[in-house]
Amino acid sequence: MSLSREASPNPGLRRWATRLTLLLACASVVATSEGTSGDVVSEPYTSAPLTLTTEAPRLTRPITVKVTVPKAPSRTAEAELTVHVKARWTPADPTQTTQPWMRVSLSRAGESFAWPAHSVVLEAGAEVPAQTIAYLDPSCEMGASCKWATNLTVQVQPDATPGTVELEWKASARAKVIGLSDTPRGMGITVSEP
Template sequence: MSLSREASPNPGLRRWASRLLLVLACASVVATSEGASDDVVSAPYTSAPLSLTTEAPRLTRPINVKVTVPKAPSRTAEAELTVEVKARWAPADPSQTTQPWMRVSLSRAGESYAWPSHSVVLEAGVEVRAQTIAYLDPSCELGTECEWATELVVEVQPDAGAGTVELEWTGVARARVVNSSDLPKGMAVSVSEP
């Protein structure tokens, strides 16, 4: 019994497919090695207690994210900063039932562009949490340190009736080396206020 030409594999096609698989396998190895290193995570940094009022409804706090290494590799780093704000609304008149909104956002220091903000509704006497994330660009050259300056903006609805928002924020940063799977020995990440 003989096989028809369509049923038998074409040796040229088989060679071409084998080469293509080899090229794809090599490309995946290169892509994996050119990705990023594992993340290094900072210790959480918590602010001192803060407050804002409906009369002064906006608060801006500078936050620095710093990556340090004992020896200076010729690589770049990128990071992301996650900030969680815990807030409690206290209306000036305890019988007031208004539930104002609170919005939190992060931006690069001195720039008007902000990463997407997050809004929550405040309720008298109840702790509410809002979280925002900033993706910090991968152009920070690792000398012995590199740093990103950001600003946290917290806003409360100004026309909600008199009241105060007591709050504090906690920031955690993750950083990684770009285009390398190797972490420099002793690399550390920190979050602080200047």
């Protein structure tokens, strides 16, 4: 019975392979350590009550997200805007059982680009929630402030039976600075209607 014996690898080659592995691991840590700062979250902004009708089935409201930093880093920032809408459908004829749809979307102000819309079915007398999210461009150069202009559009089914939709929306945002591992001191974010 013969045993085959494998030649042991060259010890010098093994040391170089180990060093190369450690070097690559260190390089990956350095490459990912620049990353982004922690999130800064805004206080929620709540709109005044609004009304839509099947005769005037669409409304658009401008929303501004603004990041401020007392001592501005020479970096860019990115943000995420989340809008929650609460709607209550009241048909003009209380015996009507039609359930119209309502669509909520966000778009860049002055542009045709829009993030995906969210649709819900309204039910008479019930409060129906809807939510939409926008990931705002990470190309906002940080100065004393950085802001994004967006539009919230709410639309109720235009060919629905006559009725009204009472709604209220609440928005909040979060932002971070790209290329910094720490959040800049005093960084703040607000959501408002201009």
